[in-house]
Amino acid sequence: MKNKSIIYIQLLVLIISVLMLNGCWDYKEVEKRGYVLGIGIDEPFPIPQGDGENKSHMSEKELELYELQQGDPRYAFTIQVPILPKAQIKPLGAGGGGGEESRSWNLTLLGRSFFEANREFSTRVDYMPFYEHLQVIVLNENIAKNGIIPPLDMILRDPEMRRRTRVFVAPDKALDVLKVSPKIDDYASLYLQQLPNNADKTSRMAHVTDLGEVAESLHSNTDFVLPRVISTEDEIKNAGLAVFKKDKMVGWLGEVYTIYTKWIRDAVKGGIIVIKSPEDPSVLITLELSEVKTKVKPIIDGDNIKMKIESKAVVNIAEITQTKHENVLDEAFIERVEKEAEKEVSNRIQEAIKYVQKKLGADIFHFNVIMKSFAPNEWEKVKDDWHSIFETLEAEVNVDIKVDHVGIIK
Amino acid sequence: MKLLNRFKNLIIDKNETEVHTKLYKNIKENMKVSRHILKNQEYLKQVFNKSNDIIYKTLTLENNNLKLLVVGINGLMDAQVITDDIFVPLKEQDRFKDTEKLTLSTIKRNLLTALEVELSNDFNKLINSLFLGETILFIEGYEEALIVGTHGWKERNIESPQTEETIRGSRESFVESVGTNITLIRRRIKTPDLAIEQLKVGRKTQTEIRLIYISGVCNSNIVNEVRERIENIDTDGVVGSAQVEQLIECNKWTVFPQTLATERVDRVIGSILEGRLAIMVDGTPFILITPITFTSFLNSPDDYYERSVTSSFMRLIRYISYFLTTTLPALYLALTAYHPGMIPTPLVLTITESRIGLPFPTIIEVFIMEFTLEILTEASIRLPRPIGQTVSIVGGLVIGQAAVQAGIVSPLIIIIVALTALTSFVIPIYTFTLSNRMIRFPLILVAGALGLYGIFMGWLFLLIHLASLECFGVRYLSDFSPYSLNSLKDTFIKVPQSLMKKRPEILNVEDIKRQN
Numbered sequence: 001m002k003n004k005s006i007i008y009i010q011l012l013v014l015i016i017s018v019l020m021l022n023g024c025w026d027y028k029e030v031e032k033r034g035y036v037l038g039i040g041i042d043e044p045f046p047i048p049q050g051d052g053e054n055k056s057h058m059s060e061k062e063l064e065l066y067e068l069q070q071g072d073p074r075y076a077f078t079i080q081v082p083i084l085p086k087a088q089i090k091p092l093g094a095g096g097g098g099g100e101e102s103r104s105w106n107l108t109l110l111g112r113s114f115f116e117a118n119r120e121f122s123t124r125v126d127y128m129p130f131y132e133h134l135q136v137i138v139l140n141e142n143i144a145k146n147g148i149i150p151p152l153d154m155i156l157r158d159p160e161m162r163r164r165t166r167v168f169v170a171p172d173k174a175l176d177v178l179k180v181s182p183k184i185d186d187y188a189s190l191y192l193q194q195l196p197n198n199a200d201k202t203s204r205m206a207h208v209t210d211l212g213e214v215a216e217s218l219h220s221n222t223d224f225v226l227p228r229v230i231s232t233e234d235e236i237k238n239a240g241l242a243v244f245k246k247d248k249m250v251g252w253l254g255e256v257y258t259i260y261t262k263w264i265r266d267a268v269k270g271g272i273i274v275i276k277s278p279e280d281p282s283v284l285i286t287l288e289l290s291e292v293k294t295k296v297k298p299i300i301d302g303d304n305i306k307m308k309i310e311s312k313a314v315v316n317i318a319e320i321t322q323t324k325h326e327n328v329l330d331e332a333f334i335e336r337v338e339k340e341a342e343k344e345v346s347n348r349i350q351e352a353i354k355y356v357q358k359k360l361g362a363d364i365f366h367f368n369v370i371m372k373s374f375a376p377n378e379w380e381k382v383k384d385d386w387h388s389i390f391e392t393l394e395a396e397v398n399v400d401i402k403v404d405h406v407g408i409i410k
Numbered sequence: 411m412k413l414l415n416r417f418k419n420l421i422i423d424k425n426e427t428e429v430h431t432k433l434y435k436n437i438k439e440n441m442k443v444s445r446h447i448l449k450n451q452e453y454l455k456q457v458f459n460k461s462n463d464i465i466y467k468t469l470t471l472e473n474n475n476l477k478l479l480v481v482g483i484n485g486l487m488d489a490q491v492i493t494d495d496i497f498v499p500l501k502e503q504d505r506f507k508d509t510e511k512l513t514l515s516t517i518k519r520n521l522l523t524a525l526e527v528e529l530s531n532d533f534n535k536l537i538n539s540l541f542l543g544e545t546i547l548f549i550e551g552y553e554e555a556l557i558v559g560t561h562g563w564k565e566r567n568i569e570s571p572q573t574e575e576t577i578r579g580s581r582e583s584f585v586e587s588v589g590t591n592i593t594l595i596r597r598r599i600k601t602p603d604l605a606i607e608q609l610k611v612g613r614k615t616q617t618e619i620r621l622i623y624i625s626g627v628c629n630s631n632i633v634n635e636v637r638e639r640i641e642n643i644d645t646d647g648v649v650g651s652a653q654v655e656q657l658i659e660c661n662k663w664t665v666f667p668q669t670l671a672t673e674r675v676d677r678v679i680g681s682i683l684e685g686r687l688a689i690m691v692d693g694t695p696f697i698l699i700t701p702i703t704f705t706s707f708l709n710s711p712d713d714y715y716e717r718s719v720t721s722s723f724m725r726l727i728r729y730i731s732y733f734l735t736t737t738l739p740a741l742y743l744a745l746t747a748y749h750p751g752m753i754p755t756p757l758v759l760t761i762t763e764s765r766i767g768l769p770f771p772t773i774i775e776v777f778i779m780e781f782t783l784e785i786l787t788e789a790s791i792r793l794p795r796p797i798g799q800t801v802s803i804v805g806g807l808v809i810g811q812a813a814v815q816a817g818i819v820s821p822l823i824i825i826i827v828a829l830t831a832l833t834s835f836v837i838p839i840y841t842f843t844l845s846n847r848m849i850r851f852p853l854i855l856v857a858g859a860l861g862l863y864g865i866f867m868g869w870l871f872l873l874i875h876l877a878s879l880e881c882f883g884v885r886y887l888s889d890f891s892p893y894s895l896n897s898l899k900d901t902f903i904k905v906p907q908s909l910m911k912k913r914p915e916i917l918n919v920e921d922i923k924r925q926n
Contacts, residue, residue: 027748030758035758133751
């Protein structure tokens, strides 16, 4: 009995010391982390960024340039951390953010390795940069054109990174995109991250292009697209696509082409198409997409490969720019509208395919994936020179559009 | 273990156990009633030499030439009954000179109008019945005495339950007296199968205990086991049912109660009908129900009064509340300190914002506020009712608000602690609420040390512990495992009454059928 109780006490002491002696290994107060909301990767730009006139302080050059262990700076890494105001009870009605003041802090470092720069940030920020809340990565066009694997390597490797982080490409400086302080949100990164959620309203933006997608495409060697983001001093716009061939960006794709690229990729969540009225070409009919389903299959005839794109869509008539109301309940009229829309969409799809084949040469429609899954034997034969085959690939487009709601005002 | 032994020694004094065989210190063994009432009086006075509340009243019936001695304990007897049933009939009879002479047997047979009259010559028995409030009638010349049932003392009225409120349930709750409590049960279960066994516990308190069950339904092994355990209790006295509970329970070192203490009559009735056993202890309005499982503590009688869909929803709310009240502070701590990546970004920014500039780490903050909460709860129980209200206002509103404004704790922690408190009051049984604290604080500790991993380890440990608890052959988690559809009907959800055709299988009842 006595021995047993001693064992119990010893066990208890052991358990308690296990709890107490581990020193709360990963324990980190929530406010002691620097939540990195966005990363921007640019080419090294001329420094200083800061106020050069003010001689009483060092220019930012001393901060942003640092001694590298190896090599010379090839990228300008920017991280965005939120500036959180001190906790205090705000009087009722005095809510709102900092007003004109920017609520985010963008730190830039020139370097070669992102990880090295990341650790160098610790010389400037009290908090450990923490990437689990990373919302967006913005890449500068020139960086993207030189290949995105080297700058993204650490991001794809690190356990703190999340698949859901969205990746954008900016024709201007990525830093400028992050610097924007949106009118109705506090942080450019959060704002930008939520913009693609509007993809059910317009198909001019990509919405499934997150870090996980990029990683998958890079690993499977497929071409891919990333959304384009442009910015002014206080605004951000997300529309259009940056086209990547393997890991290098090859060019831009316009907004209308974006719609039909998404159409082929079966990624349309919503949006509109505008057609000319079958009765009067000066009248435009706007159709709202409520459901689009696309199936792509290869047709193989000897050595000749053709892609068969079959698309079914349900649309609503949203607007007709006319002076008098047409009878939209007239079935013949509806049928003609459907025909017109079908013609328009299949022409546009053909056009988009031609444009990408000629100008960009990147298989962003994932025809190679289709080949791999529907004709694996053929794919083995053509996979080595797929890009040259892709450039001359024929496509057969069948679009079937049904008008569902017509909308009547009386 | 040592501590327990020392505690045991406190309860059972070794010197006293020898005296116990004699029952009372001043009583001689096998002392019989004497012919002379004065001798009897002398002996009783010697026995009760320190007790001042014994009443001796000598009565002379002149016509019959009889001397009587009436003995009783002040306050335990009903004076009205004594007058009406003893004095008045005797005096009435004594007015007539030429009637038959009164003898012991005629007095017993004809004169005493009380319901219970008994003859005895054993002083031990006489003294025992004195304690029960009976009156003893010694008659000069006879070696036997009459015990007249005159007990009657001040009792609390039957009131509505103080600790377990329901909306549609009966408003009656138990009182301290066993007799009244038995009638409350008997009035609702009208069958000769209702077994009411009488037991006594405590050398000095002689506390009355009743085992109540339906014979032919309740498992007789359980009844025998409980009876044996109660009979084996060897203590000088128990004050309430809680001590009996602790003396008969199977697992001493657990925070979970193994009998359900309730003051609701309908709850006891329901449990007895299900095939459980009720243990009634004189002096406590809380009846113990055994055997019991984990789910019983999260059930409220209200569940059976409302429609099954709504009460199932309330059950779910209660189970979620139970999880929240035990784990919420730990979860908050683990998520913010270890895994802020698992909190949505806007929320993590809000939390961070509210914590900037605070002096204490989250774990200390959680402890400060949880501790304050426990102090508040304890204070509001201790204080007189009117002041208790003030305490809750001062504590809840003023301290909370002031602590946030002074920048000692973050407003979020106030929400967390308030939620913990609220959810803990959702649990219908108070003794079970107490056990939650013993889970909450260790969970906060392990969450502070190991994060979510610690919480999972803690819950795993808790589940292992819960699954290993067993009392009177019924496991604590037997509603859930081994799987049985019948026993799941009354757990997270409550199926309509018409579908609950069987008694719970886990109780090993002798008659499982309830409805056809």
